[in-house]
Amino acid sequence: MRIVIAGGHGQIALRLERLLAGRGNEVAGIIRRAEQSDDLREAGAEPIVCDLETASLDEVAGHLEGADAAVFAAGAGPGSSVSRKDTVDRAAAVLFADAAEQAGVRRYIVVSSMGADPAHRGDGIFDAYLRAKGEADEYVSGRTALDWTILRPGSLTDDPGTGLVRLEASTGRGSIPRDDVAAVLAELVETPATAGLTLELISGSTPVSVAVKSVAGN
Numbered sequence: 001m002r003i004v005i006a007g008g009h010g011q012i013a014l015r016l017e018r019l020l021a022g023r024g025n026e027v028a029g030i031i032r033r034a035e036q037s038d039d040l041r042e043a044g045a046e047p048i049v050c051d052l053e054t055a056s057l058d059e060v061a062g063h064l065e066g067a068d069a070a071v072f073a074a075g076a077g078p079g080s081s082v083s084r085k086d087t088v089d090r091a092a093a094v095l096f097a098d099a100a101e102q103a104g105v106r107r108y109i110v111v112s113s114m115g116a117d118p119a120h121r122g123d124g125i126f127d128a129y130l131r132a133k134g135e136a137d138e139y140v141s142g143r144t145a146l147d148w149t150i151l152r153p154g155s156l157t158d159d160p161g162t163g164l165v166r167l168e169a170s171t172g173r174g175s176i177p178r179d180d181v182a183a184v185l186a187e188l189v190e191t192p193a194t195a196g197l198t199l200e201l202i203s204g205s206t207p208v209s210v211a212v213k214s215v216a217g218n
Helices: 011-022 034-042 057-064 082-103 125-141 178-189 208-215
Strands: 002-006 026-031 045-049 069-072 107-111 147-153 155-157 164-168 175-177 197-203
Touching: 002 011, 002 082, 011 026, 011 034, 011 178, 026 034, 026 057, 034 045, 057 082, 069 082, 069 178, 082 107, 082 125, 107 125, 107 178, 125 147, 147 178, 155 178, 164 178, 164 208, 175 178, 178 197, 178 208
Parallel strands: 002 026, 002 069, 026 045, 069 107, 107 147, 147 197, 155 175, 175 197
Antiparallel strands: 164 197
16 A cells, blocks of 8 residues: 655654554655655655645645555644644645545545544633644545544553554543554554544553454444
């Protein structure tokens, strides 16, 4: 498979690139800064320099031509402004979905956040983040030309992955190592039967592959 990942230099994305490349897939990561390219190559991914905040639909669609799957793992990141929560966490996700549709890429995975909700209330930056992610999720879930899956991890940690998770429509609050988020994403990319599902993810007691097969109805 060829998989294109938006936010290719993110902590989860780099882990995902290593996993997918290690399975023999052709992986590309979209990054904003050329100096990040070596990190992607080290992870086994082809770097594509493209700023999703300023790129046109045609430009992004061109980068997605020939892909079998697209993963939106971009984010404005901690310390970013309310306006960038909108331009990255919402608008870039919408653009990437539109570009995937234009390029004929059906499989589309979104890395969202637990608590994402377009109607979330509050004036803080994290409140704006949850609204932006919720608005993006709502948009993507309405695209009938995409076989979308939305993944909403709990609080992210840098603890070593255990390979044991809880993956359900609703898990309740909890934390999850980034290693395990990447492992679940790698399985989801290759499990199209999870299309149409919005899933929450925290640490648990079920092996990743079993958890993904379970939600896929297998």
